[in-house]
Amino acid sequence: MKPNNTIREIGDALQSADSIWIIPHELMDGDAFGSAIALCKSLRKQGKTAWILLEDKIPDYLEFMDKGYCTYDSDLIPEPDVSLCIDCGDKTRFKKRVAAFEKGRITVCLDHHTTSRRVFDLNYVDGKAAATGEIVFDLLSEMKWPLDKEIAEALFVAITTDTGNFQYSNTTQRSHEIVIQLYDKGMNFSKVSAEIYQNESINKFKMESKVIDSAELFADGLVVVATVTQKMLKECNSTMEEAEGIVSKLRSIRGVEISVLIKEYPDGCMKVGLRAKHTGDVAVIASKFGGGGHIKAAGCTICDSIENVKRMIVEEVTEQLKA
């Protein structure tokens, strides 16, 4: 693995470039997109041709930030001086854009994930940064590229989403210090927060209510299981995509160690989402049913009735928690 370049070296490469691809990871979150927007606008203000190249849809809650910075057309910059991947450090995180990325005369990586392997021409990976947005802030400061309201708001999105609103353990004093400086640019953080967090359909709310109403505790309250059926979705005019996140909410129930969400699909198969709080390892459980994932977040698909799936999963989970 290469050593880090300096933030100045990255800045100089961008300063020398005329055209830049900015490539956030697939299934963008607030940090990937906010960082990309802030950098893209900054580069354009420096007179560069800069575009954010995407491969999938911008999530609804982040759409408000795109004011003409994004494209799906990989021919828009045929010969980029720089291709910069942001909030990721691995081509598997932007699979459909690798060919466009590789056209860059210089490839650059800006990231805060410690798993980033620094395999590009220039790399700056800071695992201590709570968000890649903090690194972009440092880059703009280093280059004396001035922030404006829009850039400040994009950086706020990056930092506030990746720190769980300044609650996750990755948050540092530096996160707060940067935010204080973003206020100076006149950012409307509460409007931005409303865009991100106060923008869910009532249908989603009602569907979630039904799902949580279905929740049952097992193993003396260590396990919670809830179900999303096609019937619930229909009744609430909601979609399975809107059920994303419920399994994490269930984990926040007092005393629960492992939360399970059984999602019924029209083909009669069940997708099972699993989350662990402190000690559980849901990757092991998911793998027993042909699935996989991380220790604290995993999933599998089982083609059986809801009741059977529930019974099988509860058995496995209880066995693990007893061991």
Added chain:
Amino acid sequence: MKPNNTIREIGDALQSADSIWIIPHELMDGDAFGSAIALCKSLRKQGKTAWILLEDKIPDYLEFMDKGYCTYDSDLIPEPDVSLCIDCGDKTRFKKRVAAFEKGRITVCLDHHTTSRRVFDLNYVDGKAAATGEIVFDLLSEMKWPLDKEIAEALFVAITTDTGNFQYSNTTQRSHEIVIQLYDKGMNFSKVSAEIYQNESINKFKMESKVIDSAELFADGLVVVATVTQKMLKECNSTMEEAEGIVSKLRSIRGVEISVLIKEYPDGCMKVGLRAKHTGDVAVIASKFGGGGHIKAAGCTICDSIENVKRMIVEEVTEQLKA
């Protein structure tokens, strides 16, 4: 209405006192309790007899902060030198403790609600403070009473809960500046956050589901109204305290400008919680019904049927939004 005293005058009165009642408002939230805990511990460290006098149960999510600071026994301090109400400025906010409060040789109010009328011997009301916790921080700084980890964590609870994790429009640079200083005291903010936010009873979850299921949209979706009835609480084995926070969740429905939660009490009266998103001013609405609060968060009590209360509130809210 009296003018504000200085923070120094409040501090001097506390410094001169031997015994102090600290009285947070009924149905305590994180700011009321966090501020009370921080002040109580600080006073004890100064050698004072200080107690937080309560009239209702500490909400579960705040209980971790009470390490022997709270009492329900109003005879514990028969002749307090100072009675200090915190995060409220009106005796109706601590009805069952008024007699004990009035025994104070000096009565003091520390609050950040602009509706506080400054009717006590000494008053310090700062409507610009995002949380009363910020005022307590200023008081401790002014008096050079040193913070420790526990005090810092209590102030973090106060500030983070009342700012909606630094997202509400009341948040200021000062809120972030104070938090930066709390880090210096070694506070474990992420552990505190888990205590507050990942520790909800399944009964509360189920009750919330029922309440959200009762939600109705009015005024072309600009207004949402939901109800918590005694029946719902009983069915879910939950309490009205656990309904705290639902009104803010309702505001996050897409398109909603004002959210209303009608809470039915056993005496047949309804406590109405109101939240505004961007343009609404719910303090005005609450004050029309004898209540008060902030522009974006206010409340009132109306003794009438749920249906009548709903009709009256929806009328007022709709009228304001149309204007």
